[in-house]
Amino acid sequence: MLREPLAIPLREARAPLVLALDIGTSGLRAFLFDSRGRPIARCIAHADRPVRTSVDGEVTVDADERVRAALGTIDTVLASAGRRAGEIAAVATSTFWHSLVGVDARGRATTRVLTWADTRARGAAADLRRELDPVATHVRTGCVLHASYLPAKLRWLREHEADAYARTAWWMSLGEYLYLRILGARRAGHGMASATGLYDQRLRRYDRPLLMHLLVGEETFSPIDDAPLAGMLRAFARRWPALANAKWIPAIGDGACSNVGAGAIGRDTASLFLGTSGAMRVVYATDDPPIVPGGWTYRLDASRVVAGGALSNGGNVLSWLARTFPGVDVAAALRRGSVDGTLVALPLLAGDRSPTWNDAARAAVAGVGLGTTADDVARAMVEGVAHRVARLWEVTSRAMPGIDRVIATGGTLLALPWLIQLFADAIDRPILTSGAGEGSARGAAIVALERIGALADIAAVRSPFGRTFRPRPAATARLRAGMERQRHLEEALAPLMS
Numbered sequence: 001m002l003r004e005p006l007a008i009p010l011r012e013a014r015a016p017l018v019l020a021l022d023i024g025t026s027g028l029r030a031f032l033f034d035s036r037g038r039p040i041a042r043c044i045a046h047a048d049r050p051v052r053t054s055v056d057g058e059v060t061v062d063a064d065e066r067v068r069a070a071l072g073t074i075d076t077v078l079a080s081a082g083r084r085a086g087e088i089a090a091v092a093t094s095t096f097w098h099s100l101v102g103v104d105a106r107g108r109a110t111t112r113v114l115t116w117a118d119t120r121a122r123g124a125a126a127d128l129r130r131e132l133d134p135v136a137t138h139v140r141t142g143c144v145l146h147a148s149y150l151p152a153k154l155r156w157l158r159e160h161e162a163d164a165y166a167r168t169a170w171w172m173s174l175g176e177y178l179y180l181r182i183l184g185a186r187r188a189g190h191g192m193a194s195a196t197g198l199y200d201q202r203l204r205r206y207d208r209p210l211l212m213h214l215l216v217g218e219e220t221f222s223p224i225d226d227a228p229l230a231g232m233l234r235a236f237a238r239r240w241p242a243l244a245n246a247k248w249i250p251a252i253g254d255g256a257c258s259n260v261g262a263g264a265i266g267r268d269t270a271s272l273f274l275g276t277s278g279a280m281r282v283v284y285a286t287d288d289p290p291i292v293p294g295g296w297t298y299r300l301d302a303s304r305v306v307a308g309g310a311l312s313n314g315g316n317v318l319s320w321l322a323r324t325f326p327g328v329d330v331a332a333a334l335r336r337g338s339v340d341g342t343l344v345a346l347p348l349l350a351g352d353r354s355p356t357w358n359d360a361a362r363a364a365v366a367g368v369g370l371g372t373t374a375d376d377v378a379r380a381m382v383e384g385v386a387h388r389v390a391r392l393w394e395v396t397s398r399a400m401p402g403i404d405r406v407i408a409t410g411g412t413l414l415a416l417p418w419l420i421q422l423f424a425d426a427i428d429r430p431i432l433t434s435g436a437g438e439g440s441a442r443g444a445a446i447v448a449l450e451r452i453g454a455l456a457d458i459a460a461v462r463s464p465f466g467r468t469f470r471p472r473p474a475a476t477a478r479l480r481a482g483m484e485r486q487r488h489l490e491e492a493l494a495p496l497m498s
Contacts, residue, residue: 006437006464007041008034010081016089018448019077019246021070022441023095023174024254025059025115025276026051028066030073032081032088033445035454037261037461039437045076052112057119057147060112063101066174067181078242085242090228092249092448094257094440095175097195097298100153102168103177107184110164113174114153117277117312119351121147121156122359128152132213141210142194142201142289142297142307147351147359149197154214169220175251176222182248184233188222189250191306194299199224201289201297201305226250226301228451249448254440255310256300259283261443262409262434263463269405270308270396272423272431274413277350278314278389280396282307282403292399294355295392300447309354309395311388313363315412317347317381325374330382331418333375343367343376344485345384346493355395356490361497366489382419386426387483393427407465409434417469425475426483435464 013034022029032043047069052060078085102110114121128145143149150171158165172180173192180186193199193206198221200207206218228247237244255273258264259281264271267284285304289297295309321330345365352361365377397403408420408431424431436442449455 006039006435008038010040010043010084013038013040013084015087016449016452016454017081017084017087018445019074019088019091020441020445020448021073021091021093021095022254022444023066023070023093025061025096025117028069028073029441030070030077031441031445032077033442035449037442037446037449039442043077043080045073047073051115057122059115059117061115061174063109063113063174063177066113067178070178074240078240088243088246089454090247090249090448090452091243092444093175093178093251094254094444095173095251097192097253097255098148098150099174100150101172101174101177102157102164103170103172103180104167105169107180109177110168111157111161116148117350118153119147119359120160121152124155124159125152125359128155137210139291140200140202141197141207143197144296144357145197146353146357148353151197151210151214154216170222171216171220172222173251179229179248179251182232182236183229185229186222187229187250188224189226189252190224190299190302191252191256192250193221193224195253201299204302226451247452249444249451252300252444252447253298253306255279255281256283256298256306257440257443257447258409259306259443260300260446260458261436261439261441261463262407263436263465264407264409265459267400268402269407270403271407271409272389272413273410274314274419275410276315276412278311278392280308280392282396282400290399292395294395295399307400309392311385311392312350312353313347313385313388316350317385318412320349321378321381325378328374328378330378331416333379334382334418334422336375337379343372343380344482344489345377345380346486346490347381347384347388355391358497364489364493382422383479383482384486386422386479387486389423390426390479390483393429406431407434408432409436409439417467420469424469424471426479428471428476430471431469433466433469435466
């Protein structure tokens with residue numbers, strides 16, 4: 001939910017207005033923002049939907065169910081805006097990167113939406129790493145050959161869902177599919193295309209050598225263009241007359257939007273995000289996209305990169321602890337500390353991305369004895385996440401030296417001050433908290449204002465900040481020692497997790 005100090009009454013909103021969708025893996029929300037990037041109170045709609053998972057690594061959502069949910073939230077926001085709905089000049093969408101859905105020639109989904117967390121393609125990714133030069137591929141595309149990305153997903157679909165693959169005319173992200181259903185047009189912004197693993201970061205087009213290897217035609221992907229779209233299909237023009245003149249901004253990756261919404265813009269500023277997963281990102285304009293060993297390089301648009309690394313395990317570890325040890329107060333367990341400090345955990349419940357990109361990795365706890373308690377395990381798992389955050393800082397700061405400010409964002413992280421403190425201790429850097437509430441939706445709205453010419457630059461919108469958490473030397477030293485124990489555990493278990 002948006003932090004109340006940010007939300008303004010509808011009567012105080014300054015036109016032009018932006019309707020922003022934030023489509024997450026399980027949650028979907030719609031907001032209305034004014035020309036200053038301020039959310040408008042009561043013009044908010046929510047529609048959570050289930051995610052389908054399985055023991056083999058499936059993490060998918062139903063494309064048409066997500067479209068229906070998005071349509072319903074737009075209905076609700078327009079109704080809440082009343083007569084001022086006619087002042088909406090743009091519709092923007094922030095949604096998760098690396099999604100994939102097949103679409104037939106009639107514009108209907110042939111597959112479920114494979115999310116970034118779906119690891120069923122790990123075998124296909126391993127095959128591609130043997131067939132291709134992983135280093136050269138990473139240099140060109142900014143992405144590793146991993147189950148999260150489209151090359152492995154496409155290989156897996158061709159081998160395991162052959163009928164659906166044969167019926168597919170186009171491959172899209174969820175955001176592109178939504179726009180196809182509303183506007184009847186195929187369009188991928190550079191920001192969304194850049195995170196597929198099929199995009200050449202320097203040439204700013206689809207990576208033709210990789211497409212040739214996959215035997216996939218470039219025409220099966222949406223044309224890449226950041227320019228806004230206009231003109232809804234007839235049914236939606238009748239449904240939403242207030243949006244008749246609105247520009248539709250091609251869907252943008254939620255990570256890029258999160259940085260913009262939190263005010264983490266510029267070569268010297270990184271965001272530290274924690275929701276279900278985690279990430280550290282730097283957004284800045286450049287003609288020379290960085291190569292991030294152990295991390296990735298995507299884009300916000302044709303001129304700005306988003307570079308850093310990602311964790312597959314963040315808030316999902318806290319959720320797992322709550323389910324598995326329902327009586328444990330994790331914050332209290334951290335304050336109390338363990339008996340001997342020897343317990344060490346690899347919290348890789350959902351595989352690993354930065355820095356190892358081992359999609360077959362799983363969690364482990366070592367040092368368990370007869371006296372070990374649930375509190376000890378919970379503490380080790382959360383400190384294990386902090387160790388991964390420290391490695392994420394290593395990946396990001398080595399590739400882009402000179403970062404002097406880290407901004408905390410993401411609903412999970414902002415709600416847990418003790419966790420922000422733990423992460424500040426782990427990276428040995430002060431962490432400034434974002435006061436912008438729903439960063440991704442706000443970021444999408446700010447980008448939309450720039451794209452329609454209502455803003456000269458995305459940095460022109462001021463972003464509020466909150467408390468600064470400073471590292472504590474004793475805690476930093478203890479966490480560094482724990483991180484080394486975690487490295488040793490990971491190396492010892494590597495033959496079992498490949």
